[in-house]
Amino acid sequence: xxxxxxxxxxxxxxxxxxxxxxxxxxxxxxxxxxxxxxxxxxxxxxxxxxxxxxxxxxxxxxxxxxxxxxxxxxxxxxxxxxxxxxxxxxxxxxxxxxxxxxxxxxxxxxxxxxxxxxxxxxxxxxxxxxxxxxxxxxxxxxxxxxxxxxxxxxxxxxxxxxx
Amino acid sequence: xxxxxxxxxxxxxxxxxxxxxxxxxxxxxxxxxxxxxxxxxxxxxxxxxxxxxxxxxxxxxxxxxxxxxxxxxxxxxxxxxxxxxxxxxxxxxxxxxxxxxxxxxxxxxxxxxxxxxxxxxxxxxxxxxxxxxxxxxxxxxxxxxxxxxxxxxxxxxxxxxxxxxxxxxxxxxxxxxxxxxxxxxxxxxxxxxxxxxxxxxxxxxxxxxxxxxxxxxxxxxxxxxxxxxxxxxxxxxxxxxxxxxxxxxxxxxxxxxxxxxxxxxxxxxxxxxxxxxxxxxxxxxxxxxxxxxxxxxxxxxxxxxxxxxxxxxxxxxxxxxxxxxxxxxxxxxxxxxxxxxxxxxxxxxxxxxxxxxxxxxxxxxxxxxxxxxxxxxxxxxxxxxxxxxxxxxxxxxxxxxxxxxxxxxxxxxxxxxxxxxxxxxxxxxxxxxxxxxxxxxxxxxxxxxxxxxxxxxxxxxxxxxxxxxxxxxxxxxxxxxxxxxxxxxxxxxxxxxxxx
Numbered sequence: 001x002x003x004x005x006x007x008x009x010x011x012x013x014x015x016x017x018x019x020x021x022x023x024x025x026x027x028x029x030x031x032x033x034x035x036x037x038x039x040x041x042x043x044x045x046x047x048x049x050x051x052x053x054x055x056x057x058x059x060x061x062x063x064x065x066x067x068x069x070x071x072x073x074x075x076x077x078x079x080x081x082x083x084x085x086x087x088x089x090x091x092x093x094x095x096x097x098x099x100x101x102x103x104x105x106x107x108x109x110x111x112x113x114x115x116x117x118x119x120x121x122x123x124x125x126x127x128x129x130x131x132x133x134x135x136x137x138x139x140x141x142x143x144x145x146x147x148x149x150x151x152x153x154x155x156x157x158x159x160x161x162x163x
Numbered sequence: 164x165x166x167x168x169x170x171x172x173x174x175x176x177x178x179x180x181x182x183x184x185x186x187x188x189x190x191x192x193x194x195x196x197x198x199x200x201x202x203x204x205x206x207x208x209x210x211x212x213x214x215x216x217x218x219x220x221x222x223x224x225x226x227x228x229x230x231x232x233x234x235x236x237x238x239x240x241x242x243x244x245x246x247x248x249x250x251x252x253x254x255x256x257x258x259x260x261x262x263x264x265x266x267x268x269x270x271x272x273x274x275x276x277x278x279x280x281x282x283x284x285x286x287x288x289x290x291x292x293x294x295x296x297x298x299x300x301x302x303x304x305x306x307x308x309x310x311x312x313x314x315x316x317x318x319x320x321x322x323x324x325x326x327x328x329x330x331x332x333x334x335x336x337x338x339x340x341x342x343x344x345x346x347x348x349x350x351x352x353x354x355x356x357x358x359x360x361x362x363x364x365x366x367x368x369x370x371x372x373x374x375x376x377x378x379x380x381x382x383x384x385x386x387x388x389x390x391x392x393x394x395x396x397x398x399x400x401x402x403x404x405x406x407x408x409x410x411x412x413x414x415x416x417x418x419x420x421x422x423x424x425x426x427x428x429x430x431x432x433x434x435x436x437x438x439x440x441x442x443x444x445x446x447x448x449x450x451x452x453x454x455x456x457x458x459x460x461x462x463x464x465x466x467x468x469x470x471x472x473x474x475x476x477x478x479x480x481x482x483x484x485x486x487x488x489x490x491x492x493x494x495x496x497x498x499x500x501x502x503x504x505x506x507x508x509x510x511x512x513x514x515x516x517x518x519x520x521x522x523x524x525x526x527x528x529x530x531x532x533x534x535x536x537x538x539x540x541x542x543x544x545x546x547x548x549x550x551x552x553x554x555x556x557x558x559x560x561x562x563x564x565x566x567x568x569x570x571x572x573x574x575x576x577x578x579x580x581x582x583x584x585x586x587x588x589x590x591x592x593x594x595x596x597x598x599x600x601x602x603x604x605x606x607x608x609x610x611x612x613x614x615x616x617x618x619x620x621x622x623x624x625x626x627x628x629x630x631x632x633x634x635x636x637x638x639x640x641x642x643x644x645x646x647x648x649x650x651x652x653x654x655x656x657x658x659x660x661x662x663x
Contacts, residue, residue, distance in 0.1 A: 035497045038504065053290040054399055057373030057407070064373070064407045066399070068290055072497065073401050092203065092293040107469065107504070114475030115407060116497060140208040140260065147215035154222050161226070 028100060031072035038107035038116060046105045048074065048118055049126065052089045052096040065089070067099065076101055077112065078120035088129025098126040167662030168655065174228045175238045176245065181225030183246045183311060187253060188217035190306060191299075194257070198295035206261065206295035213257035220253065240651035243312055247640055250311050251275040254303055261296045263287050265625050268632055273300070275636045278307035279643035280526055282395020282492030282617020283635065285625050289400040294381060297398045301385040305358075307643070308392025308422070308526035309350050353429050354391065357421060361387035364414050372408045382406075390418035392526045395492025395617030402494045403482075412478065415493060416485050423449065423489035423521030425533075427564055444536040444561045445522040452535065453488055456516040460484050463509025480509070483618065488516035490527035492617020501620040507603060510620075514607055517616045518588060528615025528642050530584045533563060534577035541574035583646050587613040587638055594634045595622065613638040 028049040034041055050069035057064040063083035066073045068090070078101070090096030103120035106112075191214035198207030234242065255267065255274035264270040269285040276283045277300055286292065286300075362384040369379025382398050389396045399405040403415060421429075424446065431439045440446050460480045470476040479496055486493045501510060520529025544559040551557060559569040567573075591609025596602060600622055608622040612635040623635070641649045 035499050036503060038500070054405060055374045055378055059373055066401060066405055068400065073290060073399070073405070075401070075404065075407050077407075090290055092206075092291055108471065108475055108479070110471050110475060112407060113409060113478040114470045115404065115495070116500065117407075134203070134205055137205045137208065140205060140212065144208050144211045144215065147212060147219070151215050151219050151222075154219055154226075158222060158226050 026102070028069075031069045031074050034074065034105060035072060035116065038105075041105045042107040044105055045102060045121070046118065047100060047102050048076075048105075049098070049100040050074075051098055052086050052129070054089055054091070056083050056086050056089055058083065067101065075112075075115060075117045076103065076120050077109075077117055078103075078123065082120055082123045085123055085125055088131075090129065092132075093134075094131050095129045097129040100124045100126055166658060168658055171230070171232065172235075172238060174230045175232055175234055176241050177224050177228030178230045179234060179238075179242045180245050180249065181221045181223075181228060183242070184217060184221035184224065184249055184253065187250050187306075187311065188214055188221055190302065191217060191257070193302060194295050194299045197298055198293070201294055203293045203295045206257075206293040209257040209260035210295065210299065212260060213253065216256060217253045220249075237651055237655065240648040241655050244640075244644060244648040244652040246311050247275075247278060247644065250278050250303075250307075251636075251640075254278065254299075257299060258296060261292065263289070263292050263296070268629060269625060272632050272636055274303065275639050276617070277301075277303035277394065277396060278311065279615050279639040280304050280308045280392045280394040280490070280528070281612060281615045281639045281643075282389070283612060283619055283623045283639075284396060285623065285632075287625065289398075297385060298381075300396050301388040301394070301398075304392045304394030304396060305354070305388040308388075308394065309354055310347075349430060350426050353426060353433070357391055357418075358384070358387055361391060361414075361418050365411065368408065368410045368414060369406070372406060372411065386415060387418060390415045390491060390493065391422040393419060393422045393490040393492075393521065393528075393615070394526075395486070395494075397493065404495045404497075409478070412482055412495060416482065419485055419489040419491045419493070422491070423525055423527045425522035425524045427524055428522070431564065439564065442562045444540075444563050445532040448532040448536040448539070449488075449521060452516070452519050452532065453485065456488065456512045456519075457481055457484050459512030459515070460509045463506050463512060466508060467504065467506040469504045484513060484516055487513045487611075487616055487618050488519065489521050490517070490529055490614055490616045492611065492619075494618060498619045498621040498623075501607070501618075502604065510603055510607060513618065514603075514610050517607075517610045517614045517618065518584070520614055528613075530581050530614075534581055536561060536563075537569065537573055537577040538581060540569050541571075541577075544569065580645060584613065584642070587641060591634055591638050594631060598628050598631055608635075609638065613642040615639060615642050 026047045028047045029041065031048070031050070034046065034048070048067065048069065050067040052065050053068045053073055054066050058080060061080050063078055063080055065076050065078060065083060065086060067076050086097050086099065088094050088097050101118065101120045102122045103118040105118050107116060108114040109117045191210050194210040195207050195214060198204070198210060251271050251274045255270040258264060258273060259267050259270040263286050264273065265287060272285050362380060365386055366380035366383030369382055370376050374382065385398050388394065397403060397405065403412060428439060428443055428446070457480065461476060464470055464476050464480045470479055482495050496504070518529055519535060520531045521527030523531045523533045540559050540561050544557055547557045560566050561569055588606065588610045591613055592602070592606040595605025595609055604620050604622055607620045610616070611618050
């Protein structure tokens with residue numbers, strides 16, 4: 001009875017590990033690590049996480065998304081269907097989606113003219129991006145008004161002196 | 164005996180400096196209007212503050228120093244060198260207010276890099292910078308590429324005979340038209356015509372490559388300004404790699420080469436004299452130099468074997484090489500890859516290309532092709548003199564717009580400037596090594612800064628020592644002005660303190 005219980009527990013643990021290995025993402029590698037140790041990662045499947053920035057550029061059945069992990073941005077080549085998961089990309093007016101991708105890293109991709117890139121196999125959205133609403137910076141506004149006053153004063157004094 | 168400058172010297176310098184600062188201030192209206200139109204209010208305020216400070220400074224200076232006297236050669240040179248420093252300090256204000264630079268020194272570094280069309284940058288989180296600030300980063304390249312003084316000459320300094328002295332001080336010793344103001348306006352005409360065509364071409368490619376139309380044309384305009392003025396800034400942190408596009412790279416190569424051509428040659432091509440491009444010593448020298456340095460780079464990259472196919476090797480090797488040779492600094496690789504993926508031979512090929520530069524009276528930096536051609540011809544002449552009998556008369560001609568008989572004084576002038584550039588490259592490399600960077604990397608970054616190129620192998624970073632940032636700022640300034648006005652300013656400062 002006891003032996004059966006132990007075997008059952010091992011079976012559950014092994015099954016859990018198998019699920020982790022197949023469905024979950026490995027620890028993401030930083031862009032600096034990928035660029036500086038590109039030779040070591042070349043052709044290997046890596047996990048990479050960061051914010052989608054700029055345009056998601058659709059090219060036929062595929063798309064380019066540039067993902068910035070706070071150190072560098074790396075181009076990620078993915079199927080159009082995977083790119084459809086991206087709702088926001090980062091710019092001055094928006095914070096891009098935070099995503100984690102798993103894909104094959106290329107030090108000098110032969111398909112893309114030697115670019116350092118990742119060909120994504122899967123994408124997971126970690127958090128949604130959002131529009132950033134700009135609040136008027138009052139100190140900047142006040143400073144510009146004061147300087148406008150000084151500028152007008154200088155112009156008036158110039159005119160008076162000329163007259 | 165060194166003579167102390169007279170009050171009238173200071174008045175003349177102050178008056179013309181004030182006029183040029185006013186010109187710069189008025190240019191800041193463009194980002195203010197752009198920011199308001201896009202609803203980027205805080206960035207628009209940054210530029211309004213910058214504009215007001217610049218105008219106040221310019222108005223006060225031109226009023227306090229008002230004079231009707233003409234500029235002397237010495238004063239003209241000093242006005243030019245001070246204008247570039249003033250433009251850097253004042254043009255950096257709106258950038259600093261954005262909060263994307265960690266210190267005012269870093270902002271000044273980028274402002275000088277922009278005005279001098281270098282392209283080295285210390286900006287942080289560029290991917291979230293406002294379009295207004297991004298426009299200014301590229302606009303200062305457009306202004307600096309044509310010449311800060313050219314802006315003032317075109318619009319403010321009407322018919323002043325001192326104009327030519329400032330024009331020469333800005334490293335443009337060739338007049339395209341008899342009148343220097345007309346020359347300045349022609350330079351603007353060429354640049355704006357190409358700006359429209361280049362923006363349309365790059366914007367259309369951007370749309371076809373999947374960018375949103377507004378973004379595509381904004382990027383098109385920015386990238387054009389940086390390419391034609393051989394600057395090297397780009398709106399995104401990945402530089403040209405961001406686009407992952409062969410057509411985009413091909414068009415930028417054409418624009419970079421157009422920017423590296425002498426404006427005088429542009430004038431002759433516009434006037435229908437297309438054969439000049441084949442006969443001109445500068446274009447011939449540029450072609451030979453690009454091919455020779457590319458051979459070195461290709462051999463190096465082939466040895467290293469990172470790029471598997473010929474297309475990848477060409478796209479990476481030739482693009483970085485043309486970018487370096489024309490003094491642009493666009494990159495389709497990461498800075499660290501120069502060290503990790505390129506071998507020393509390929510790096511040396513790029514360093515030589517960066518050190519040579521494009522044509523005189525263009526927007527490029529570095530030694531420049533006319534001087535290389537002149538030195539080469541002079542060397543051939545001397546070899547012939549040795550080989551031929553003593554009584555033989557050796558006459559050497561070269562073709563630059565017209566046939567020119569090569570004289571010793573031309574060869575001497577070309578050699579002196581070449582030597583000054585080599586010293587500047589070496590000086591920066593020595594200082595880099597003093598801070599602990601390896602020799603080749605120090606030489607690469609130093610040549611890039613002094614040649615106003617902008618390619619980086621990773622030394623240029625926020626964390627680099629402040630003294631090295633100042634060294635590169637000095638190199639960018641002296642390299643862009645081709646030394647004479649900088650030397651004149653140094654001499655003037657000596658005379659202020661030590662003169663009688």
